[in-house]
Every structure is written in structure tokens, then in C-alpha cells.
Amino acid sequence: MKPVLSLKHISKSFSGVQALKDISVDFYPGEVHAIMGENGAGKSTLMKVLFGIYKRDSGEIIYKDEPVQFKHAADALEQGIAMVQQELSTIPDRSVAENIFLGREPMIKGLHFVDKKKMHADVREVFKNMGVENIEPHRKMRELDIAQMQLVDIAKASAYHSDVLILDEATSSLTGPEVERLFRLIREFKESGTAILYITHKMDEVFEISDRVTVLRDGELIKTADTKEMTENSLITMMVGREIKDVYPKSEYHPGEVVLEIRNFTRPGKNDNNSFSVRAGEVLGMAGLVGAGRTEMVESLFGLRNDYKGEVYIKGRKAVIKRPSDGIANGIALITEDRKQTGLNLLGNVKDNISMIALKNLCRAGFILKRQERKVVEEQIEALRIKTPSAGQIVSFLSGGNQQKVVIAKWLLLNSDIIIMDEPTRGVDVGAKREIYLLVNELKAQGKAIIMISSELPELMGMCDRQLVMYKGKITGILEKDDITQENIMAKAVGAEEV
Ligand SMILES: Nc1ncnc2c1ncn2[C@@H]1O[C@H](COP(=O)(O)OP(=O)(O)OP(=O)(O)O)[C@@H](O)[C@H]1O
Ligand SMILES: [Mg+2]
Structure with a gap:
């Protein structure tokens, strides 16, 4: 068979x-x-070069037997190449439907009006194919959580029915x-002859969905091979250039006093009467499907939302948390999932981003201790192995x-007692x-209370001492260590009765 696309x-x-x-x-x-x-390693850069976002320095792209040079993304789209970019590209103030059909809205015949009814119906159809139920076409993008935004981005790209689909x-x-539903959709595209370029850091997905795999390291192509020929270990070794034995390092569990306790946490129509606590020296996992309400709950705890009822106790003392500065003052750090909106100042440099919140501790008499700041920032870059030419x-x-x-580094500098990690x-x-x-295990050993939200079950199972599970805004179970199994978590995450 002939390739559809050659780099x-x-x-x-x-x-x-x-x-x-x-x-x-x-x-x-x-x-796939x-x-x-x-x-x-260069994955996104390669895709952006292909998609016409970056201009290549040298080399050739052959698409459907012709050399091509896409001038911009719209050019590539027109020629049958669609891409879901790593950084979400939707417009917050437009509706879900407007985002999906941006630039090619269906018009009412003979008039210069967008046919909203048709557009919404079309969106429902696309969502139906993807098995997405809980996103209304008229909702504004900004009202969605990041997973829902991701689903809209995928819907947008897949609505093109392109010959090449980059994810x-x-x-x-x-x-x-x-993910399962997306995979069903990918398999349909595959059947119809679409080439799918699939970038992910989730190993299990690679083995489930891909036919071949290409590994890049430091901008070089290490190998392209049939996925069948690879094992998880051989892939990891190729990627990082060394062997990694156990991805989830062992840790001891010696919980101390209750550091954070939430009683009857309720947000009308969103979260319902949730109570739980976290101890010092413990990692409490939070599992649930997209839209289960985990992120909103921890955002409220930290002070990003104050439309809730319920009580928060920190080390036995009732705390009033209405804004993020209250959260920080009460010893809470929130490492957020959404780098763009709440985590980072993208136009700032690495140093300023890392020291941003902890700056108060780096000041004397109103002056920033520059040398001290540089030192702690360098330490963080080193400790987390942040790949950057410099702190600037x-x-x-x-x-x-x-x-x-960088997001993680900035919150760790605060040295908070309670660390909430949302998709760290x-x-x-x-x-x-x-x-x-x-690092998480080290913080735990130091006696920090840690909450970890994750969409990856292996991560939750590998890292957490207790596992809280939510379904539609309500806690459906808190599993103790020995009961933490994939089956138990999933049953509670889909709201099934006792397992
Ligand atoms: N616009 C840019 N300006 C300067 N350097 C860049 C730019 N875009 C990417 N880079 C650098 O190019 C290299 C490759 O980055 P790229 O985003 O392609 O990596 P990636 O493999 O997609 O990584 P990740 O898994 O983190 O998404 C990195 O060193 C990155 O810092
Ligand atoms: Mg990337």
C-alpha cells in the first residue's frame, strides 16, 4: 500500500x-x-510543521503523491488534514456549536444568518457518534471543564472527516x-481509510489502539515499528534512553492526625452533601468520570469558588475559605489541571512563574532577595528536571x-501542609x-496531606492510600487500601450500587 503522507x-x-x-x-x-x-522530544513540533503552523527549515512533505507546503492550518484543513492540538484551541466566549463549526457554519438558505437549529442538531449528531451525552451545544466554552473542552476539540476535528487526523x-x-468511546470513533475512521497520528503519554492507550509506533528522542527519530513488536519496557527504554523499573515507587503508609476535614459540602445542583477527611502522611485519591465534580469540589476548598455550603476544618479548626488567598493562608496548595487558565502566566518566564506565589517569603523590607530567588528557582528546575534553556x-x-x-514547582515552593493535585x-x-x-512520596513522608485527582486509574491505584470515588457530584465510596481495585473504582464511578 502507498502512504498517504510522507515526511x-x-x-x-x-x-x-x-x-x-x-x-x-x-x-x-x-x-493508527x-x-x-x-x-x-519534538512530537508537537513535528505535527505543527506538518499542519502548517510552523515552517520547516528543511525537508519535504509528500501528501497524496504531491509535495506540499501548507501555509497555515486552514490550508491543511482544506486539503483534508485535521488536528486536535495539545493546547486547547477553542474560543471561551463562543458556544460549543459555534466552536465546532467555526468558519463553516450552516447558513439559512438565501439569508445571511447562521442556521442555529441545524448547527445544534449537527452537533448533537457528532456527539452521539462520540457517545458524549452531557454537553449542550448552546453552552459557552468557558462553562465547561477541561475534559469537556477536550471532547469539543475532538468533535471539531472529527467533524471534518479528513484523510489524516492528528490527535x-x-x-x-x-x-x-x-477514551473507550473515542477509540470506537477512531476505529470507524480507520475503517474508512483515515490515517490517524496519535500522540499520548498513556502507555495502555498505545497498545490498545495503535498499529505502529514511532519513537522520538531529543528531536531524533529512534525507531518506527509495529506496535506488536514492542513491549512497555522496550518502549520506555527507547523513549528515555534508560530502563525504568517500577513506574510507581513503593512507599510506607503511616497516617497521622486529620489535617483537612470537609463536612456536608454542597453546591446546589452540582455537589451533594459530601464529607471526607485527609490525614497527614497520606495520599487520598479522587476518582470519577468526566463531570463527576471532583475539580469543582477542590477548587471550592481552595477558594476559587464560593458558591458552596458546608464546613471546612483545618487541623480541627473551622476555616473560612472564600478566595484563593484564604486557601493559601490556610496552608492549602492547588496544583491545577488547567495550565492555561489558572496555572501559569504563559508570557512570563520560568523563574517568575515558579517564584510568583512564594514571592512573599523571598522578600525583606519590601525588596525581592534576587539571589535567593534565583537559587530556589534553580533548585526546583533541577529537582523536577524541567527542560528549559534557562530560567529566563x-x-x-x-x-x-x-x-x-513549572506549575508543580511553583506550588511546591509554598511548602503547604495540604497539597491538592488535580491531574498532576x-x-x-x-x-x-x-x-x-x-516527590509525592517524599512529601507524604514529610507528613503532608495530599489529595490527588487523576483520570488515569493505574496512577490512582499505584499512588493512593485511600481512594474516594465520585459520581454526578456525590461521593459514592471511600475505599481503603486493600479494596482499591479497578473493578471497585469503576463500579462506584458509574454509580453502580454496592459491589
Ligand atoms: N515556539 C517555540 N519556541 C522555542 N522553542 C520551542 C518552541 N516550540 C517548541 N520548542 C522547543 O522545541 C522542543 C520540542 O518541543 P515539543 O513541544 O515539540 O515537544 P513534545 O515532544 O511535544 O513534548 P510534550 O510531550 O511535553 O508535549 C522543546 O525543547 C521545546 O522547548
Ligand atoms: Mg507536545
């Missing part, structure tokens, strides 16, 4: 960083081709059932996973994930 000797550098070195790879109709590699970490916030680099130029590490390893590669897990 030949593609190279690309950014001032000082060679992101891609002489990459050649073919993509065939009806194949996984592209893997560490954070900063750059499109499932990073999705949980099991949503603008954050938006870092790869997605490295941006996530979203978009982070295996090697770096392990670094973060080691």
Missing part, C-alpha cells in the same frame, strides 16, 4: 534549540500511528469510558509537559512522571 528529512530549530533533526516517516491510510517520546494528547484529561525562558516556548512541571501528571512523560511520584 522526508524534516528539520526544524528554534533560536538555539534544534527541535527536529532529519525526521523521515510514512503514514498509511487506515493505520502512535508517536511517542519524552517531554520536549496531540487529545485524551490527557479523559477517563476510561470517554518564556514559558509558552516550553513543551507541554515541561509547562506542567497530565501530559507528562513516563520518566518525569516517576520523578513526580517520588
